[in-house]
Amino acid sequence: MKRRALCGALVMGAVALASPLAGAAGYPERPVKVIVSLPPGSGADTTARFLAQHLTQQLGQPFVVENKPGANSFIAARAVAEAAPDGYTMFVASNSPMVTNAAIFKKLPYDPIHDFMPVASIGRFPMIVVVPANSPYKTLPALVAAMKEAPAKLNFASGTPAYQIAMEQLHEMNGVKGTVVNYKGTGPAITDLAAGVCDYSIAEVSSVLPLIQGGKLRALAVADSQRHRDLPDVPTAAEVGNKGYEAYAWTGVYFPAKVPKEIAQRVGDIVRTTLNGPEGTAFITKMGGTVFTGTAQQFADFQYAEIEKTRRIVKVANIPVE
Template identity: 35%
Template sequence: MTIRLWSAVVALSMSVVLHASAQDANYPTKAITVVLPFGPGSGTDTTTRIITKYLSESLGQQFIIDAKPGANGSIAATTVARAKPDGYTLFATTNTTHSANPFLLKTLAYDPQKDFKAIARTGDLPFMLVVDAKIPVKSVKELIAYGKANQGKLTFASGSSSSHVSGATFARQAGLDMQHVPYKSNPPALTDVIGGRVTMMFVDILTGMPMVSSGDLRALAVTTKARSALAPDLPSMDEAGVPGFDITSWQGWFAPAGTPNEIVVKLNTELRKVINRPDVKAELAARGMDAFSSSPEEMDQFVKDQMTLWRRLVSEAGIERQ
């Protein structure tokens, strides 16, 4: 290669790098799509819409919500993993896709760690145990007694890994023979619980509380180790008679692997500003979410730790990979 040709190649390379750097610095310059693993009306859908409303104001661009429910969130996760890593396709997801699926599903078309770049953790969505209000039980102990008197006849619904693992864990610890009925997301599952087609389910407080307030469902306990400030009148499962029960759903944001660090840092900065606002925290708390933020590095380590935790939870629940 001649010196002149080499100089031209170097100049072109520098031009490309400088152009990319300028684009990153000006990010975002167009609408951003946020892919969700669950359908409309789910806790993830509701809280993400609140967060993106404020992000849109601070970043000056529209955020488009694209829900892709199904296959335990794998459809959505695979979509983002294969998306262009330019900051315009993001993933607002939960422990379902990034902690539990590797141990619930035999095959995954994505790698929760290698295919994504952590942006920030956004909070927790505590779950609660609900039953059809027409069932003659008003406590967890009464539900267990009812189940033992009707062995093999009770069912539990799930619309996420948290609801699935919680249901299987409860059945195993309580000594109940219960059939699992899976759904693409929690709202349609709750419809069948209310309709009496399914006995019970574990659901995030945000999604389930309106039906509890209306009297269509009866809430018996929360899944956190201690009582939740989001539903202080409900006992924990541990208090209610299932010792050591402690399962919580978390939320976080990711970008495809390869997304420039400058973009990730900018998104993290703006997300943290939004999440740490007292009015936003209050708005999310009113809908059942305990909101808080993290750095990308903290989120990355958290996901690694959660993989270890959910491997144990799935194993102890006796769930076989599907």
């Protein structure tokens, strides 16, 4: 009897150990919700729909994008954080809810580290330092020199907290100060900059490229390790004296914490294979970025490092924490 009971226990234990794998093998058995914190037509939304199409094709169940914009991405992030950890709620998130919010808010209705499981990074999109087309500043060193001559006199348009933080990092590296003019969105900020209301700004490449190419803005530097393919004559920040300065917007895939690792691995593998293939590379390139993939652990380490760096800049620059 004892031997039979022991055998039964071992069998039950084996079933329990095998159940996550079995669940992963059959995953998904119903539609998967893909939450985005930005409205339809945004970069994150477009990316989510691209990946959802490929995941649907590969896994045989619909991956359905659901937009939950507003409230500094709190609504979307909280919906994912509170979802069942079964693999049927996915988050295509930008750096704003997963990094910036952690640095500029004292309390969040979610924890960007502990409430989520990083699955795969997607792409990163370099920021560009820009001035009005008729600005007297032809280069980034000329702009920096002007700020040194008149501390805090020049003002910069900031469409999002992430852009303000990126600009304050550049200020810190050069020992200068500017006066921030905050806007409710990148569009109004860049429109006012082009009209000469502000002196300079920084924004993700897709937000400013049309105005640069249209002669409304002048690009001074690319905050990337290499020149941008659409702006071959614009130097990187490092080329003009700002070694190591890089600033990006980025996107990645997350599940709620405690989703079976086998499910996360399966989805992550498809995302990485898709992005590193010709269609995925062409898609990210068309959006102005570069494919940015790696293991789930590399993505988690990257996010943590970005939070620490951002918090330091917020503190040094005395950016108000809400």
